Amino acid sequence: MAAAIVWFRNDLRLDDNPALEAALDAGHDIIPVYVHDPDGEGNAAAGAASNAWLARSLVALDASLRERGNWLRLFVGHAGPTLAGVAAAAGATSVFWNRRYEPDVEARDAAIKRALREDGLEVESFNGSTLFEPWALKTAAGGPYRVFTPFYRSAMARWSPSACGDAPPRIPPWESGPAGVLIDQLRLVPATGWDRSFWAHWTPGEAGARAALDSFVEGALHAYAQDRDRPDRTGTSRLSPHLHFGEVAVWRVVDAVESERGRVGDAHIDAYRRQLVWRDFATQLLHHFPHTAERDLDPRFERFEWTRARRHALERWRRGRTGVPIIDAGMRELWETGWMHGRVRMIVASYLCKHMRVHWRTGAAWFRETLLDADLANNTMGWQWVAGTGADAAPYFRVFNPVTQGVRFDPRGDYVARWLPELAALPVPLRHAPWRDPTQLVRVAPGYPSTPLVDLAEGRDAALLAYRRMNDARGIHESGS
Ligand SMILES: Cc1cc2nc3c(=O)[nH]c(=O)nc-3n(C[C@H](O)[C@H](O)[C@H](O)COP(=O)(O)OP(=O)(O)OC[C@H]3O[C@@H](n4cnc5c(N)ncnc54)[C@H](O)[C@@H]3O)c2cc1C
Numbered sequence: 001m002a003a004a005i006v007w008f009r010n011d012l013r014l015d016d017n018p019a020l021e022a023a024l025d026a027g028h029d030i031i032p033v034y035v036h037d038p039d040g041e042g043n044a045a046a047g048a049a050s051n052a053w054l055a056r057s058l059v060a061l062d063a064s065l066r067e068r069g070n071w072l073r074l075f076v077g078h079a080g081p082t083l084a085g086v087a088a089a090a091g092a093t094s095v096f097w098n099r100r101y102e103p104d105v106e107a108r109d110a111a112i113k114r115a116l117r118e119d120g121l122e123v124e125s126f127n128g129s130t131l132f133e134p135w136a137l138k139t140a141a142g143g144p145y146r147v148f149t150p151f152y153r154s155a156m157a158r159w160s161p162s163a164c165g166d167a168p169p170r171i172p173p174w175e176s177g178p179a180g181v182l183i184d185q186l187r188l189v190p191a192t193g194w195d196r197s198f199w200a201h202w203t204p205g206e207a208g209a210r211a212a213l214d215s216f217v218e219g220a221l222h223a224y225a226q227d228r229d230r231p232d233r234t235g236t237s238r239l240s241p242h243l244h245f246g247e248v249a250v251w252r253v254v255d256a257v258e259s260e261r262g263r264v265g266d267a268h269i270d271a272y273r274r275q276l277v278w279r280d281f282a283t284q285l286l287h288h289f290p291h292t293a294e295r296d297l298d299p300r301f302e303r304f305e306w307t308r309a310r311r312h313a314l315e316r317w318r319r320g321r322t323g324v325p326i327i328d329a330g331m332r333e334l335w336e337t338g339w340m341h342g343r344v345r346m347i348v349a350s351y352l353c354k355h356m357r358v359h360w361r362t363g364a365a366w367f368r369e370t371l372l373d374a375d376l377a378n379n380t381m382g383w384q385w386v387a388g389t390g391a392d393a394a395p396y397f398r399v400f401n402p403v404t405q406g407v408r409f410d411p412r413g414d415y416v417a418r419w420l421p422e423l424a425a426l427p428v429p430l431r432h433a434p435w436r437d438p439t440q441l442v443r444v445a446p447g448y449p450s451t452p453l454v455d456l457a458e459g460r461d462a463a464l465l466a467y468r469r470m471n472d473a474r475g476i477h478e479s480g481s
Pocket residue numbers: 228236237238239240241243244275276278279280282340341342343345346349367371373374375376378379380381382383386
C-alpha cells in the first residue's frame with residue numbers, strides 16, 4: 001500500500017473533491033495536509049476576517065475526516081519544503097491538490113510541483129473550484145475576455161458542469177509521518193475577539209455550506225431575479241464565503257439550483273447561474289491580467305487625480321460614520337457580520353471612489369481585511385468595476401447617488417434601520433437622507449453625523465471634473481506626441 005498527501009487549500013470539503021477522489025481511485029492511503037503559508041500566497045493571503053473563518057473551517061474538515069477514520073495534519077511554514085518534508089518522513093509517493101488561480105499562488109504552486117517531481121514524487125493537480133478554468137474560454141482571436149457578455153455566451157455554449165461525487169464513508173489513513181501542529185498555532189483568530197459577532201450569522205465548514213445551499217434552494221432562489229438587489233430581504237444565497245473556501249463545489253451548487261428549474265422558473269435559475277459565471281469571469285481576468293490586483297486595467301486611470309485619503313475621513317467610511325445612512329448601514333453590517341450585501345458593496349465603493357475620490361485599492365484593502373468571503377479575483381473585479389477602471393466597468397461618470405439607490409433598493413429603510421437602530425425612529429422618507437430635517441435628526445439620533453462627510457452634489461461634481469481633466473490631459477498628451 002502506498003500513501004498520497006492530499007494538500008487541502010481553498011477546497012475545504014470531502015464531497016466533490018477531485019484531488020481526494022484521484023488519490024483514492026489510485027488506491028492510496030491518504031495523508032490530509034493543510035499548510036499555513038501566508039508569505040507564499042503573496043497578495044492572495046487571507047485577511048483577518050477570512051482567517052477567522054479558515055480556523056473554523058479547518059476544524060470542521062478535521063471532524064469530517066475523523067468520522068471517516070482519518071484526520072487533518074496542520075503545518076505552518078513554506079508550503080514547498082513542508083510538503084517535501086512530510087512526504088519524506090511519511091514515505092508518501094504522491095501529492096495531489098486542487099488548483100488555485102491567484103497569480104502569486106500559481107507561481108508558487110508551479111515551483112512546488114517542479115521541485116516535488118524532481119524529488120521523484122508523483123504530483124497531480126485538478127480543477128476543484130471553477131466551472132471553467134481561466135484558460136478554457138477564449139475569444140475568437142484566441143485571447144482572454146475583457147467583456148462579460150461574450151464570456152457568458154461562450155460559457156453557455158460549453159455549459160456542462162461536472163457530475164457530483166460524495167466522499168466515501170471511510171478515507172484510509174496513513175499512520176506515519178509528522179503529526180503537525182495544533183490549530184491554535186496557526187494564530188488565525190483575531191486576538192481582539194472582533195469576530196465573535198460573526199458566528200450568529202455563519203457556520204463555516206462543509207455541513208454549513210450544505211445547509212446554506214439547501215436553505216437558498218428552498219427559499220430565496222424562488223424570487224432571486226427580483227430580490228437579489230434588495231438588502232432589506234434575504235434575497236441571495238450568501239454562499240460567497242463557502243464558495244471562496246471551497247466548502248461546496250460550484251458544480252454542486254449548479255446541480256442543486258438546476259434541479260429546481262421546473263418548480264422555480266427559468267428567470268431565477270438563469271439569473272443565479274449568471275452570477276456564478278461572473279465568478280469565473282473574475283478568476284479569468286485576474287489570471288490573464290495579474291497586475292490588476294494592484295493597478296488599473298484601464299491605463300488611462302494612471303493619470304487620474306485620486307485624493308490622498310485623510311485618515312479621519314477614511315476612518316469614518318470604514319466605521320459607518322459618513323452620515324449617509326445606506327453607506328453607514330453597509331459598513332456596519334460588514335463590521336458586525338463579516339459580510340455585506342452585493343448591491344450595498346457597490347454603493348459604498350462608489351462613494352469612496354467617486355464622492356471621496358479615494359483610490360479603489362484603499363477600499364479593496366479594507367474589504368480584504370474585513371470580508372469573510374474576501375477573494376482576490378472577485379474583490380479586484382468588483383472594485384475596478386465600480387471605480388470605472390476595470391473590465392466592462394460602469395463608466396466613471398456614472399456616479400451612484402446613495403439616496404436614490406437607498407430609496408430604490410431599501411424602499412422602507414428597513415435595512416438602514418436594522419444596522420443603524422438609532423435612525424429607526426425617523427419616518428421612512430428621512431431614513432435615507434436624515435440631513436433634510438436636522439431638527440428631527442438631532443432629536444432622534446443626536447450622535448449621528450448631521451451632514452454627509454462629502455456633500456453628494458459637490459462630491460459628484462468634483463469627481464466628474466477630475467474625470468474630465470484626466471481625459472483632457474490625455475487629449476493634450478496625444479495631440480502633443
Ligand atoms: C466592491 C465589491 C467587492 C466585492 N468583493 C468580493 C469578494 O471579495 N468576494 C466575493 O466572493 N465577492 C465579492 N464581490 C461580489 C459580490 O458582491 C458577492 O459575491 C456577493 O454579494 C456575495 O453574496 P451571495 O453569495 O449572497 O451572492 P449571490 O447573489 O447568491 O451569488 C452567488 C455567488 O455568485 C458569485 N458572485 C455573485 N456576484 C458576483 C460578482 N459580482 N462577482 C463575482 N462573483 C459573484 C459569488 O461567489 C456568490 O456567492 C464584490 C463586489 C463588489 C461590488
